[in-house]
Amino acid sequence: MKTFVCQSCGQPVFFENTHCTRCGAVLGFLPDQMRLSALVDAGDGIWAAAPPSPSSRARPPGFLGRLFRTRAPEPGPGATRHYRKCLNYAEHDVCNWMVPAESPARFCLACAPNRIVPNLGRPGNLEKWARIERGKRRLAYGLLRLGLSVETRHQNPEQGLAFDFLSSEDAPPDQPIMTGHASGLITINIDEADPALRERARLDMDERYRTLIGHFRHEIGHYYWDTLILDGGRLEDFRALFGNEQTDYGEALQRYYEAGPPADWQDRFITPYASAHPWEDWAETWAHYMHMVDTLETAGHFGIEVEWPLPDGSRAVSDPDFDPYDLKDFQLMIEHWLPLTYAINSLNRSMGQQDLYPFVLPQPAIDKMAYIHRTIRAAAKRS
Structure with missing residues (x-):
């Protein structure tokens, strides 16, 4: 998840916010620009993205300047486009996404x-x-x-x-x-x-x-198994990694709930439930892939770097300055993910909380995540 700032005053704001807590500006997420924007009321239920103020362009001094590296975007081709609030935003305040004013749709892309x-x-x-x-x-x-x-x-x-x-x-x-x-x-x-x-x-x-x-990430994995694997002609490659999905699903789940996962599940699967059936292995792995890319993007936007001890006594330093959503090299993502989760889990334990990411990734699970990475990039037509 990216970090965002209010265009009106430069206050850091969160993805879920509907109002800036500092200046009170109305906020809305613009899916066509992939940013949370302060809005200007144009009347009759129409809103425009607010232009960046001088304070939102300036980097805060000292620690905050290093922490909040996001700036309010400069006006661009779509900066003066007009929008309406998603109906679930306007009527129920359970959404904060916007719909282009010229669109006949009542709901945003997320609510549709x-x-x-x-x-x-x-x-x-x-x-x-x-x-x-x-x-x-x-x-x-x-x-x-x-x-x-x-x-x-x-x-x-x-x-x-x-x-x-x-x-x-x-x-x-x-x-x-x-x-x-x-x-x-x-x-x-x-x-x-x-x-x-x-x-x-x-x-x-x-x-x-x-x-x-x-x-949500697990269940959408099942949806994309249908569209990318079954309908996408990838069954042979899928079965080579995940197993034969034609195994009776009902019987497999009943066996899992009665007997639990196999004794060696940690050597082959990302979670115990992934061992129940190839469909669940895919969905669990898909969900963890989405956990990883979104968390890495968040860490990168906050400038989080983690030093990692190596077996030879030296220390590696992770570099957060990459876009995990558009990274070709999956291995580089893993190399950043493991030290990041080790560090955050340690911080959680310092506060008496359970681990943020309480999982160990065996190589077969990493190989499956790499396959999902390649499949997604092929579906999105990224080289």
């Missing part, structure tokens, strides 16, 4: 795939939906940065991407709401937006990591 949203008549569901949408916008940001295309259910009624955000309270007692994917339809149980319930589920299922963004 929504098919069912939570029942807003139930207390607390608006807050849960807002948390869900925050995670989904980060997913959408990552897909745009990777150059991956998405077809919605409107564009492809049979296999297009759609999201259903459902609650057990609105379902029949004999029909539990399960988070999952089926032919482009991603269902999220909105209880996952309750931190206490999600943590209970994590402990009950003996998982090391369970977050909303993790769910």
Whole structure:
């Protein structure tokens, strides 16, 4: 994730912000420019990107100057383009993305795939939906940065991407709401937006990591298996690394939940659940690839460098000045990822928190991530 500043005053702002906490400017994310922008009200629900002020162009002195390296972008070809707020922004304040004013679309690129949203008549569901949408916008940001295309259910009624955000309270007692994917339809149980319930589920299922963004990145992996592997003619290469997906899926999951992962799973898989079936191995690996590139981009924008001890007693220093979303050399990403997570995990432990990235990457898992890297670059037509 990039870092952003308010064009009106130069205050650092976060991807999720709708207002600058310093000057109060209205903020909106412009997907066509991939930036969070202060907005100027042009009337009748139309907004324009604010031009950078002198204070937003200047680098803050001292420590902040080194920390917040992002500047408000200079006016460019699209700087005076006009926008409308996504309907979910204007009516419910659960989004902060903008739609080009000339577009007939009511929803932004991130909200367009929504098919069912939570029942807003139930207390607390608006807050849960807002948390869900925050995670989904980060997913959408990552897909745009990777150059991956998405077809919605409107564009492809049979296999297009759609999201259903459902609650057990609105379902029949004999029909539990399960988070999952089926032919482009991603269902999220909105209880996952309750931190206490999600943590209970994590402990009950003996998982090391369970977050909303993790769910989104995992389930979108299943969507892209359909579009990039099955429909993309890559089954032979996939099976060479991940195994035969024709193995009965239901039986494989039942065996996993009854007996657990194989004893040597840590030598071959990125997580225990990845060992359940080749489809889950792909989705887990895909999610971790998205975790890696987004976190590396964030670290790079904050200028984080990590020294790493080498076996010969010397120390290597990671260089954050690269774009992990457009990097050809996957091995270089791994070389930066391992020391970064080692350092951040150590910081978390200093605060008594669990590891940010509580995983060890065996070489077979790294090889699978490299394959996903190549597949994404081929799909995005990057050399």
